[in-house]
Structures are given as structure tokens and as C-alpha cells.
Amino acid sequence: MLGFYRKFLSIRKLPVPVIACINGPAIGAGLCFAMAADVRFTHHAASLGFTFVGLGLHPGMGCTHTIPSVCGTQVASRMLLSGEVVRGE
8 A cells, every 4th residue: 555655645746736627526536636736726517525434434645634735724624524525616
């Protein structure tokens, strides 16, 4: 699993900006991957969620570290603790 995490988080070390464009569902690992990017753009109809918690699992992949800096601690806490799926608006 450590090898997977190293590869997954290696995009944070790239010397160029990484841009994630979300134009549909970004649920679970897909949203974690987008959170690792430097900049994210979402379509208004995109759906975003960390649904791991509905299964009783930790969201992992560094998203508990990255999401508060993206959307603030209040929204991050709500999404990470409830598993709520939100729109890209």
C-alpha cells in the first residue's frame, strides 16, 4: 500500500501546476485524486463526496490533509464526517 500512496501523492511534487477538471461524479478516490491537484475546476452539475465513511472506513489518500486547505475546515469536516455528496456549484 505504501507504494500506491507514494505514486498517488507524487503529483504534489511535480514542478508544474497540476489542474483537475471535474465534469461529473468525483466520489471517494476520484475526489481524493482531485484534492491532490494544485487547482480544481468543477462543472456546476458535478457531484463530490467522500463516501468512505458510509462504509466505516477512513478516507485516506491524504484527503484529510488536503481538503481543509481547499474548502475550509467547516465544509471539510461536514464532508469527511457525514459522507455527504455535494454539487460542484
